[in-house]
Amino acid sequence: MNDPYERSAEYIDIMIADAWDAFAPSLAEALGGVDAVEGTIVDLGAGSGRGVRAACAALPDDSPVLAVEPSPALRAVLLARVHEDARLRRRVTVDSGDALNTPLPDSIRALLAMNMIGHLPPGQRQELWARVAPRLAPGGRVILNLAPPTTPAHVPPSLMANLAMGDLTYEGWASAEPSGDHQITWHMTYRTLRQGRPLSEVTVEYAWWVLDEPELARELAEHGLSLRPAGQPDLGLYVASLASEGSEFKG
CATH class of the missing domain: 2.20.25.110 (S-adenosyl-L-methionine-dependent methyltransferases)
Structure with a gap:
């Protein structure tokens, strides 16, 4: 496997720390109400595990977590982060697959796709949404971000x-x-x-x-998911839920 982070992994975790200080409270807010939903938390492109840690802090129960990270270099940091926390060790399974080939649980209460959607071309994004939508539990959330630029730009x-x-x-x-x-x-x-x-x-x-909010909303709508912004506008954070839930969506 070609690992785009092979040479930069030693820097990634320390350099995203400040960004996750901003993301974590908004992620916790986006997960509000998911505590009543049964299923597994899935983190696709879990990287060094900062999102896993934030999600587990927001939902401090014993529900299972599947952390998917194909980069061996980043996965080493992820495994170390999970291992050093006894509660994470009980909850988190680390998988070396990727977003398209890792077997997903039958019921997903929350799926994170932070800082990773840009790795997928349009056809693969459609494949991902087709995998996720049928498994998203009622009341479940898909949480992702769109990092700028959202159109091809210098x-x-x-x-x-x-x-x-x-x-x-x-x-x-x-x-x-x-x-x-x-x-x-x-x-x-x-x-x-x-x-x-x-x-x-x-x-x-x-x-x-790259893609912008309208394009993402159109993609998700094709798979029965609705999209809304979440958190501070400059974070580019979004939450998707089952469109059939309509106005019942809260949080």
């Missing part, structure tokens, strides 16, 4: 993270260029510095499929 180089640990500083830079009608290519640079002097630099690039 993104100038920008500093996305800067943090100090010990006597080293770690920087993460990002830029992007359009690479198709619905696609961009991200260019990521990770630097390690001591007192401002570069010690190492890792550069990676990967394709990312």
Whole structure:
């Protein structure tokens, strides 16, 4: 398997920490009411496990959690995060598959797809929704985010993270260029510095499929799911539920 995070995984978890400080409260709010729903929590593209930890904190029962992460490098961090917490060890199963080939539970109370939808081209997204919709329990939620840009656009180089640990500083830079009608290519640079002097630099690039809220809503509607924004607008967070629930959807 080609692992796009093989060279950057050592930086990912520390550089998304601040973002998850913002996501976690909105995720907890989006999960409001799901405590009464039976089934499994599924986290697709669970990465280093910050979403798993936030979901389990929001729903602190003993219901099972399936964390799916195909990247061996990120999965190593995920496994370590689950193992260090006794409650997570009891609840969380880590699967090395991906969103399209991992067997899903018959009843899903909540499905997370955070920072991963852009890895799927339109046809694969349709395949994913077709797998998820019949398994979503009444009252269940699909929670995902759309990271900017939502249309193919140039993104100038920008500093996305800067943090100090010990006597080293770690920087993460990002830029992007359009690479198709619905696609961009991200260019990521990770630097390690001591007192401002570069010690190492890792550069990676990967394709990312973009879509906006109306397009996502149309896709989900084809599979009987309705969409609404959630949390702070700048988070790009959305919740989908069974359209048949209509105005009964709360939270």
